[in-house]
Amino acid sequence: MKLLFAASEAVPFVKSGGLADVIGSLPRALQEQGVEVRVILPKYEDIPEKFRSEMKLVKTFSVYVGWREQYCGLQELEVDGIHYYFIDNEFYFRRKGLYGYGDDAERFVFFSRAVCEALPHLGFDAEILHCHDWQTGLIPFILDAHYRHNPYYQPIRTVFTIHNLKYQGHFSRELLQDLLGVGDDYFTTDGLEFYGGGSCMKAALLYSDIITTVSKTYAEEIQSPTFGENLDGVLRMRSSDLYGIINGIDNDAYDPMSDPCIPVKFRNALGKKQMNKIKLQEELGLPVSAATPMIGIVSRLVQQKGLDLIEHVLEEILEEDVQLVVLGTGEWKYEQLFQDAAWRHPDKISTHITFQDELARKIYAASDMFLMPSQFEPCGLGQLIALRYRSVPIVRETGGLKDTVIPYNEYTGEGTGFGFANYNAHEMLFTIQRAIRYYREPEVWSRLISNISKLDYGWGQAAKQYKFLYDHLSIQKE
CATH class of the missing domain: 3.40.50.2000 (Glycogen Phosphorylase B;)
Structure with a gap:
């Protein structure tokens, strides 16, 4: 043919x-x-x-x-x-x-x-x-x-x-x-x-x-x-x-076992993934703490990506024991949102209004969770790379995000991430808080990573x- x-x-x-x-x-x-x-x-x-x-x-x-x-x-x-x-x-x-x-x-x-x-x-x-x-x-x-x-x-x-x-x-x-x-x-x-x-x-x-x-x-x-x-x-x-x-995604191009951009190579070993987090915290000037969950955002900073939801509850997110690392460019108001938040909370959020592939890969490798609360998402690439780098996605259940991320079920142990259905800021906030709560339960988090390890979103x-x-x-x- x-x-x-x-x-x-x-x-x-x-x-x-x-x-x-x-x-x-x-x-x-x-x-x-x-x-x-x-x-x-x-x-x-x-x-x-x-x-x-x-x-x-x-x-x-x-x-x-x-x-x-x-x-x-x-x-x-x-x-x-x-x-x-x-x-x-x-x-x-x-x-x-x-x-x-x-x-x-x-x-x-x-x-x-x-x-x-x-x-x-x-x-x-x-x-x-x-x-x-x-x-x-x-x-x-x-x-x-x-x-x-x-x-x-x-x-x-x-x-x-x-x-x-x-x-x-x-x-x-x-x-x-x-x-x-x-x-x-x-x-x-x-x-x-x-x-x-x-x-x-x-x-x-x-x-x-x-x-x-x-x-x-x-x-x-x-x-x-x-x-x-x-x-x-x-x-x-x-x-x-x-x-x-x-x-x-190209499994060879996005492989945490061979990616030259990340300092510590890994596959499913959470200890080695945490070493990448510590390295990134040191590089970005965030407080160094392997126990603090890190949420990554690598995105175009536009309304389609659900950033107005984040805008509504950003201060409440930052009240949690959590760190945010944001990378992307887009609409001025969202660039300012994250830059202002980083100025007010330098110990909580690191903002980078640019796009650097090397930094993006470091964020995927270091982050414990990856946030994509999109209004709509035909397929989405970020959540697939996040899964490959064992960063647990938090997504709105729409388009390709719904098709690729199975919400965690605490009763059956099934799931590969966390999802919320309605385009609502507090529903997103509660989902983030739920993910943080389970991050502090090692057995649950290990099960999530084990579920993710069975996925293959290669071409x-x-x-x-x-x-x-x-x-x-x-x-x-x-």
Whole structure:
């Protein structure tokens, strides 16, 4: 089976969020399942020179963006056994950063059209084109509207993955019609029209053969008005083609037995984990105490992550015998919240308004608990890394957090963390207090760690589920 991933970012080239980690890891796991996977990306300026200098030109051709004929270079590079293709156009992609420009609609319409134009030139006849998030959401539509008359394209099937429904690629109707070169008949209520404008995400939901998202619970939630971001009706209409597959993590990249960033290597030995806590307390200037529970927060500091809940009860949390270590950037008010708290309680909270991968890993390794009280969470990466580093998650039961963290049951001894159902600050506070209480019961905590040690959230299981869907599409095609 031959599969082409189309995405707007991927590790190790460029990264703005979890999408890049998925595109960096999932193809290798799929290849272990016997799927031949290649990846196509924009050639951004931010791609390190060590990669740019090794890229080989495959083909140059023209791409029409509306009435404009634009240059496109198709380049290729193999890294760690995966073939990557890069769409080169300096006008669109030779600029700092990935997104946030006023012409993002034109940039990603160009990329989507260029992916379609590139398919016959890859030396690789993709059977399935797997697109990710709104930046590639127009590809299934463009294939249908402009290329299905060509016999080469007719057998190609499409899969679209929603990584976060909140980000949809909304642009004006007039702009998208101009860029796509299509008439009013495509911009109806049953088409790409969306509240007077147009939506790249909606195009993907309507024109892809199969839709996936990154957890089973999130697949259910987004079919409701609460989580559906005004697309719940379309998602209910496509519910028979909608699947939830939980993301994984790279077990080799996140391994406390070999992680070079953490001072004391460990697996399930809580004594060695406490040594990491002591080292981090010393480094951050917190009181050194192996007995004091440490709660880690590694997050974008935005409302989606449930930080308004923390804001309401932060002082009550800090009244407990506990230490908080916070790492992240985001909205100014939340950055100030944690910075002010650290100034008032230097013995209780250490705040770092930045993102450093090395410090993040030290926090995972040192913290006894990891707090994620999200409003919504399509999958979540933090709780999976926390479990890998034996930091017990405290989560709100939503999306992927509900699917990956089993609340501790004191009667049966089952569970891998602590959860609360309602988006309520004091319900979160009581759950934190419950976790702290059980931390002081060594038998309970050891049982929790033992339960966690049996988990495997590597990419293997997800890859098997994706392969099942690809096989299903191939059978349909035949």
